[in-house]
Amino acid sequence: MAFSFRLQTLLNYRRSQEDLAQIRLFERLRALALQEDRIRDLTGVREACQQAFRQRTGQPAPVNELVFYLDFQDRSFEELNRLATGREKIQSEVHRERERLLALTKDRKILEKLKEKQQRLFGQDLDRKERKQVEDLVVQRYAVLKKGE
Numbered sequence: 621m622a623f624s625f626r627l628q629t630l631l632n633y634r635r636s637q638e639d640l641a642q643i644r645l646f647e648r649l650r651a652l653a654l655q656e657d658r659i660r661d662l663t664g665v666r667e668a669c670q671q672a673f674r675q676r677t678g679q680p681a682p683v684n685e686l687v688f689y690l691d692f693q694d695r696s697f698e699e700l701n702r703l704a705t706g707r708e709k710i711q712s713e714v715h716r717e718r719e720r721l722l723a724l725t726k727d728r729k730i731l732e733k734l735k736e737k738q739q740r741l742f743g744q745d746l747d748r749k750e751r752k753q754v755e756d757l758v759v760q761r762y763a764v765l766k767k768g769e
Contacts, residue, residue: 621746623738623739623742623743625735625738625739627731627734627735628735630731631728631731631732631735634724634727634728634731635728637724638721638724638725638728641717641720641721641724642721644717645714645717645718645721648710648713648714648717649714651710652707652710652711652714655703655706655707655710656707658703659700659703659704659707662696662699662700662703663700665696666693666696666697666700669689669692669693669696670693673689
């Protein structure tokens with residue numbers, strides 16, 4: 621007689637849900653890292669442009685260069701704010717996915733512990749039945765030996 625866990629299908633489902641949650645969390649973390657790289661790159665470009673403009677401040681510059689620089693600073697500032705907002709959104713998604721993964725992991729572990737407990741009880745019950753059969757066999761042989769004397 622083999623052990624059969626009645627909730628095995630549910631356990632398998634919980635494992636697959638946990639795997640999917642891990643994948644989603646990894647994707648969100650990757651998106652967060654990408655967003656932070658974009659912010660870092662844009663900040664670097666803004667600083668380099670600002671430094672170049674400061675170096676040219678003492679020199680005469682055409683008005684169109686000044687307008688171009690100020691326009692770039694305004695657009696890049698707006699883009700930086702948009703990226704920062706996106707980063708905050710992704711961070712909240714990462715937090716939400718972590719919480720979901722923790723809940724799914726907890727559910728899976730509960731089911732696995734239940735399965736282990738049922739396996740242990742099944743094994744103990746099997747051992748008890750086997751000992752009882754052996755004891756019955758010993759009693760029968762002893763009874764046959766006693767009759768033979």
